[in-house]
Amino acid sequence: MAGFRSLAHQVRDARNDRALRRHSLRRCLERFAPYGHRATWWHLCDRHGIGPEDRAADPLRLVAALEELEEARAVWLEYERQFAARRRREKHDGLRRPEWAWSGSGDAVVRCADPGVRPQGALGEVLRRLVEALESEPGTGCPVCGARELHWPVPMPPAVAAKAVARASGPATADGPGEPAGASPHSGWAWDGPVCAGCGIVVPRPALAQTALQGADLAGAA
Numbered sequence: 001m002a003g004f005r006s007l008a009h010q011v012r013d014a015r016n017d018r019a020l021r022r023h024s025l026r027r028c029l030e031r032f033a034p035y036g037h038r039a040t041w042w043h044l045c046d047r048h049g050i051g052p053e054d055r056a057a058d059p060l061r062l063v064a065a066l067e068e069l070e071e072a073r074a075v076w077l078e079y080e081r082q083f084a085a086r087r088r089r090e091k092h093d094g095l096r097r098p099e100w101a102w103s104g105s106g107d108a109v110v111r112c113a114d115p116g117v118r119p120q121g122a123l124g125e126v127l128r129r130l131v132e133a134l135e136s137e138p139g140t141g142c143p144v145c146g147a148r149e150l151h152w153p154v155p156m157p158p159a160v161a162a163k164a165v166a167r168a169s170g171p172a173t174a175d176g177p178g179e180p181a182g183a184s185p186h187s188g189w190a191w192d193g194p195v196c197a198g199c200g201i202v203v204p205r206p207a208l209a210q211t212a213l214q215g216a217d218l219a220g221a222a
Helices: 004-012 018-031 037-048 059-092 123-134 158-169 210-215
Strands: 192-196 202-204
Touching (some): 018 037, 018 059, 059 123
8 A cells, every 4th residue: 555655756756647646646635634535635626726526637736735735744743753752751750641642544633524614724834733732731712713613513413412511521530631431532532522613623622621612512412
């Protein structure tokens, strides 16, 4: 299975036809797609003037889109590297706490609830804002756009909504604030929080204070 760098090389290789270069860019999103595969693809197409279904897209536009994706990936990989180094030091010192770093898969690190509603600006800048939030004290608004209007996804099954409420208001445990014992820090529930009404991202729960989680619209519980 080709890795991200190998696929990026195929995008840049002028000996490849346009269809292959476009296909290789799409496959890069299987390795890293910060908004989710579809939302990230639509974002890159909008930013660089690529038709989402155009299989003969301008190679220069494909490469420009790749460069934006590579910059964002470098930002996130550096965060993961620094996080891992910090956790090693903390564990050496006997400090135990939830490991909130992403699992490193190609899944979205800042997923868009609706692929058609996305943050403004380059992917790298969005991820820098997220990283800054994750390395700071939890906030009361969206770490990307600053909006404070947050809501849990709708529709949300009653049992799922009840769990969301419990996690937002429950007591702290060894696994984190309001987390049930044994919950995986890399599970969707440990990461995914409410949706930002401003830019459409599913705000990572580690970036939000308990007051923000508790104050989010829980209409999905109805």
